[in-house]
Amino acid sequence: MITIALSKGRIFEETLPLLAAAGITPAEDPEASRKLIIGTNRDDVRLIIVRASDVPTYVEYGAADLGVAGRDVLIEHGGAGLYQPLDLEIAKCRLMVATRNGFDYDGAVRQGARLKIATKYVQQAREHFAAKGVHVDVIKLYGSMELAPLVGLADAIVDLVSTGGTLKANDLVAVEHIRDISSRLVVNQAALKLKEERIQPMLDAFAGAIGSGAIGQ
Ligand SMILES: Nc1ncnc2c1ncn2[C@@H]1O[C@H](COP(=O)(O)OP(=O)(O)OP(=O)(O)O)[C@@H](O)[C@H]1O
Ligand SMILES: O=P(O)(O)OC[C@H]1O[C@H](OP(=O)(O)OP(=O)(O)O)[C@H](O)[C@@H]1O
Secondary structure: OEEEEEOOOHHHHHHHHHHHHOOOOEOOOOOOOOOOEEEEOOOOEEEEEOOHHHHHHHHHOOOOOEEEEEHHHHHHHOOOOEEEEEEOOOOOEEEEEEEEOOOOHHHHHHOOOOEEEEEOOHHHHHHHHHHHOOOEEEEEOOOOHHHHHHHOOOOEEEEEEOOOHHHHHOOEEEEEEEEEEOEEEEEEHHHHHHOHHHHHHHHHHHHHHHHHOOOOO
């Protein structure tokens, strides 16, 4: 059995064309089902539905052979034991620093102020501000980061931005770009060795689909 770990929502949706290129069709829609193990048209392939940030853990420990995870998630996880052969060019967005509209971020940085930063991406926030020589207190959140500057929890957030619609709706502005994000295929290294005959053709099919334009944003 080959087990592929995916998260519900955009990763699942945007991985469907890749799976199709490898001849794999899920038997059910995870949005419509409460099942966490989903069969496919292939007896030897199944999908497991996990939180986006848990995908690297399932693959690292070999509970899944393959997975799809955002670069944001992979950097926070550390990527230990994971082979990352393909940038799938899906779920594209940017990791950014954002503040309330009108907050003088550049001034605060110039004056050497100690900034409170709310984020789910603690590791990347620490690295970003350390590299700039800015002192920060990082406050860990699990979602809705955009709220933090509005209620005085933080001076700035580090969060993902795609259309910019969420920032705009909350009167926030992006003030710094940290990195571009897309999702990658992650593979358990031991599984690749043991099941190479079945996994390698999947990697080849996925790789072919990326270049073909079969996969949208
Ligand atoms: N607005 C967006 N546009 C495009 N890609 C995004 C966007 N937001 C997140 N992503 C990417 O998609 C991945 C999955 O996002 P998703 O919203 O499904 O999970 P999550 O809510 O961030 O994770 P978790 O459930 O573990 O808290 C993220 O890790 C990121 O790489
Ligand atoms: O720039 P935009 O196009 O508005 O996208 C940005 C939003 O997308 C992500 O949230 P998501 O939609 O994944 O919600 P979640 O964090 O609650 O899963 C991210 O955390 C931002 O809030």
